[in-house]
Amino acid sequence: MNRSNLILPSIVISQFCCTSLWFAGNAVMSNFMVNFNLEASDLGHLTSAVQFGFILGTLVFAILSIADRFSPSKVFLTCALLGSLFNIGLIWEGNSLTSILSLRFITGFFLAGIYPVGMKIAADHYEKGLGKSLGFLVGALVVGTAFPHLVKDITGDFPWKSVLVLTSILGAFGGLLMFIMVPDGPYRKPGNKLEILASFTVFRNHKFRSVAFGYFGHMWELYAFWAFVPMILETYSIKHPETAFNIPLLSFLIIGIGGLACVLGAYLSQTLGTKQIAFITLLLSCGCCLFSPLMFLIESESFFISFLLLWGMVVIADSPMFSTLVAQNASAEIRGAALTIVNCIGFSITIISIQLLNVLQAKMNPIYIYIILALGPILGLIALNKKRNST
Known part of the structure; x- marks a missing residue:
């Protein structure tokens, strides 16, 4: 087989393996609560710590144009190895809330050299058919993000630390696979100069600004929904005591099915257009937010479960389009730098929505709090509709 045919599968597998580091802490949150005396409210802080780290990382990577000035595959490898190292640090028995949040923060920092850099690598290899390639790539991110929940379910009879060990091994493997199998792409144009403001001046382009603001609206909803999927299932179980949900398995399925949606959306975009698919799926996910109180009844x-599976699909299908x-x-x-700074701002927005839900769940009936997630898609739809030409 021609080695070039292995490039996209290698990028996809690497992205899957490395992004399993993202929600590894969330998958063992119940064990953290028992072993380190954490509280339920720490779920939001745990997720936000990773997001904060990712935000700082993307800001540093964007300002220094790391992925443009250095070999992206080498950057990916370095960050995968370091992210895996700090992820496995969670198994230390002397951890406290402070050390756990610190380890999650540092892991998030190095994820900045994985997710956006992986997209940069794909863009360097696939100038044509980029939407389809990124559909597979973001699909891998989704399944990788959901994977720790599946590992938690499968390893139920094993020590909880096995989830963290396995995700760290996968992260290291993903980095090595990218480095060995994926050379610098033919469409890569190295940026030899350090231009501090380059990642910000791109917003002068009104087309770029339109799609970036659409992405920001999408991000307001996405990670807050993902972080609170176990809480949504638990809330339903409390209101309907006769239910007996396998929460780790269902969390994996609800988040993971978004990977399939990314691939389907990528193929549909070849017929309907990239921006059209982004608009349609953002509209559908907005509808899910607005109707969310009814699902608990x-x-x-x-x-x-079917409603949550649908939400899990449409909440992410627009991501590779953006x-x-x-x-x-x-x-x-x-x-x-452009991909990285957009990620930086987008993930900064997720902090606000996650923490807002964290506060609201303690102050009001939790069945109503997910309506607030519709605010992002509404603003994103407005931004997209300003220049809704086929792409």
């Missing part, structure tokens, strides 16, 4: 478990549009509307010399 549904007596049928299968209908409730990444494609961002990459297409930035010049090749600063594409890595």
Whole structure:
């Protein structure tokens, strides 16, 4: 087989393996609560610590144009190894809330050299068909993000530390696979100069600004939904005591099915257009937010799970579309910085929505709090609709 045919599968597998580090802490949150005396409210802090680290990392990577000035595969490898190292540090028995949050923060920092850099690598290899390539890539991110929940379910009879050990091994493997199998792409144009403001000046382009603001609206909803999927299932179980959910397995399925949606959306975009698919899926996920209180009143478990599966699909299907549009509307010399700074701002927004839900769940009936997530998609739809031309 021609080695070039292995490049996309290698990028996808590497992305899957490395992004399993993202929610590894969330998958063992119940064990943290028992072993380190944490509280339920620390779920939001645990997720936000990773996001804060990712935000700082993407800001540093964007300002220094790391992925444009150095070999992206080497950057990916370095960050995968370091992220895996700090992830496995969670198994230390002397951990406290402070050390756990610190380890999660540092892991998030190095994820900045994995997720956006992986997209940069794909863009360097696939100028044509980028939307389809990023569909597979973001799909891998989704399944990787959900994977720790599945590991938690599978290893139920094993020590909880096995989840963290396995995800760290996968992260290291993913970095090595990227380094060995994926050379610098033919469409890469190295940025030899350090241009501090390059990642910000790209916002002068009104087309770039439109899709970036659409992405920001999408991010307001995405990670807050993912972080609170176990809480949504638990809330339904409390209101319907006759239910007996396998929360880790269902959390994996609800988040993981988004990977399939990313691939389907990527293929549909080849016919309907990238921006059209982004608009449609953002509209559908907005509808899920608005109708979310009704799902807790549904007596049928299968209908409730079906609604969450649908939400899990449409909440992420627009992500590779936005990444494609961002990459297409930035010049090749600063594409890595552009993708990274958009990620930086987008993930900064997730902190606000996650913490807002964290506060609201303690102050009001939790069945109503997810309506607030519709605010992001509404603003994103407005931004996209300003220049809704086919792409």
